[in-house]
Amino acid sequence: MRQPLLLLRLSLAVLLSAKVLAQQPVEIQFQTDPVLVQTGSEIVFTVLTVSQVFSMKWQFQGGVTVGQWSSGASAINQGTQFVGRVTISANQLRIAGAQLRDAGDYTVEVTPSGTTDFIVNSKPVQLRVFDAVAGVNLIVPAVAMEGRNVSLRCTWTAGTDITVQWGKGGAAIVTDARITISGGFLVINPARRSDAGDYSCTVSNPVSAQTTTQSVTVYYGPDTPVLTKKSAKECVGGGDVLVGQEVRLTCLSDSLPPALFSWQRDGQTVATGQPDSGVLNLQTLSTDESGRYVCTARNSITGGSSEQGTDLAIVATCLNVGEVVGIVIGCLLLLLILLALVIVLIVFLVRRRRAQRPRDSAVLVQRDYANPRLIPPDPQPNGARDLGQGPPPLSHTPS
Structure with missing residues (x-):
């Protein structure tokens, strides 16, 4: 009896275990x-x-x-x-x-x-x-100027759940105080000349992506010109050019597009053989052509202008550095020669004086120590004495 019950219990346990599993x-x-x-x-x-x-x-x-x-x-x-x-x-x-x-x-x-x-x-x-991304296009301004607002727009014709990424020159663009990014728009305000370059926008979603690139040119200038003067002979001590010679004035200004130049002298337009050039060649004819020459640079796109002036002195006499140095050296040589002559003269006088001292001393000794014997006067009227005659006879007076 117990054995069948045991088997029944074992069977129920197996069934329950199988069901649980x-x-x-x-x-x-x-x-x-x-x-x-x-x-x-x-x-x-x-x-x-x-x-x-x-x-x-x-x-x-x-x-x-x-x-x-x-x-x-x-x-x-x-x-x-x-x-x-x-x-x-x-x-x-x-x-x-x-x-x-x-x-x-x-x-x-x-x-x-x-x-x-x-x-x-x-x-x-x-x-x-x-939807896959398609028809991506980047719109850039035809004219972008330094100091102004520059806006770029990225568009697409297809695509859902879009993300737009901006780049410049292969590097991602980071927003800052000047750069604002909002979806398909990128705004630079104010623009700088360094903002020029290749811009890209990448439109993507988890299953597709497209990238397009456009170049942006930023026009700028003209910056304040730099003036230089060059003549065949550079004067020292005043003056820029010798009358009758040519002088070249050169005006340079950083600008995009390149600046156009004009010249004035004391407010009057000066004609140049190269219109809009930054080079002015002057063949001087008179010192009256001296004055203040002003170069004006202008930009045809930005509409900006800038100027710089210089005073040009045309002189009748002009010495360059070499000539001045030659004159200085000549003067020094002359002074040295004069100094040498003075030294020679002084040496000569000193030696001459020293040579005369023994003779003067001998004369003094002879005068000091000679026999003070009286010499009788010459009986001849002219004081001449016959060298062939003997001494005059002694006269004796009677006592």
Whole structure:
């Protein structure tokens, strides 16, 4: 009696254990979640399960049954928007020709193989459908000027859930105090000459992208001109050019497009052989041509202008550096020669004076120490003495 009861208990335990195991939830995984597709392409939902499937049922937006697969056969609901486009297999749902309205949440209900007294397991998956990007175009201003507002616009003819990215010269553009980005618009205010370059806009969504590039030219200037003077002979100590010689005035200004130049002297227009050129060649004829020469630069697109002036002195006498140096060297040489002559003269006088000192000393000694004997006067009237005669006879007076 006890043995049959024991067997009955064992049988019930096995049945209960099998039922509990059968009621364990089935692990459902999707190969891709969410599923992203482009309109017109095929939608594929793939289910990964750890056990064999008895049946698989697909629903759209939680209520509309798309179809079911069971016991190796599929059954498609003909009353949905998917009619004629659906294929169901043991682990896949395929929908051909994706449409924007197909986007949404899909739910799969999986029943594992075994008895029918099983808990149905379900899991949702999201589908996103996009129109591909097409017809991307970048519109840039025909004339962009420094210091003004410059606006670029990126357009497209097709595409949903669009994202726009801006770049310049291959690098992404970052917004700052001057640059504003709003969708398909990029605004630079104020523009700088350094903003010139190749700009690109990339229009994309999760399934497609297109990029287009346009060049932007920023016109600027003219900046304040720089004036230079050049003549055949550079005067030192005043004056720019010797009358009768040619002088060249050159005017340079940074500008885009290149600046056009005009010249004036003391408010009067000066004709030049090269109109609108920054070079003025003057063949001087008189010192009266001296004055203040002004160069005016103008930009034909920006409409801006700028000027710079210089004083030009035409002189009748002009010494260049070489001549001045020659004169200075000549003067120094002359001074050295004069100094040498003075030194020679001084040396000569000193030596002459020293040569005369012994003779003067001898005369003085002779005068100081000579015999003070009186010499009788010469009896001849003219003081001449006959050299052939002897001394005059001594006269004796009677005592």
